[in-house]
Amino acid sequence: MSDLSVFFAQNTASESTVKFAVSERFMDKEGNPVSWELRSMTESENEECRKSATRKVKGKNGVYTSETNTDEYLAKLVVSSIHFPDLKNAELQKSYGVIGAETLLRKMLRPGEYAALVQQVQDINGFNQSINDLADEVKN
Numbered sequence: 001m002s003d004l005s006v007f008f009a010q011n012t013a014s015e016s017t018v019k020f021a022v023s024e025r026f027m028d029k030e031g032n033p034v035s036w037e038l039r040s041m042t043e044s045e046n047e048e049c050r051k052s053a054t055r056k057v058k059g060k061n062g063v064y065t066s067e068t069n070t071d072e073y074l075a076k077l078v079v080s081s082i083h084f085p086d087l088k089n090a091e092l093q094k095s096y097g098v099i100g101a102e103t104l105l106r107k108m109l110r111p112g113e114y115a116a117l118v119q120q121v122q123d124i125n126g127f128n129q130s131i132n133d134l135a136d137e138v139k140n
Contacts, residue, residue, distance in 0.1 A: 020117070
């Protein structure tokens with residue numbers, strides 16, 4: 001039998017962090033692109049993002065079903081993974097004339113930058129493997 005202690009919280013790797021230059025439009029005083037700091041999250045944090053983007057929708061015969069707004073979910077996932085810059089900073093939001101971290105993020109970035117950031121956040125949180133890749137790993 002294997003050693004169960006490898007699964008104890010104190011023996012697991014801590015959250016991972018990655019620096020990622022989202023855009024060359026954000027530069028430091030020397031003219032170098034400023035990297036954003038992204039962190040991995042737990043499944044409970046992911047679930048919180050998913051739940052806050054899910055609504056009950058009345059369907060046929062008055063039956064309610066859950067419907068997740070994918071765009072809203074991804075925005076919440078990305079915001080939750082960003083450690084720097086602080087998108088909840090009121091002064092930063094005010095500079096863009098918006099309220100709310102998700103709204104700020106969409107205002108700050110161009111579509112391609114946003115898509116690259118979403119991809120990076122998905123990678124750091126383990127969404128980078130397809131179901132087929134995972135199935136192959138399990139087989140081996």
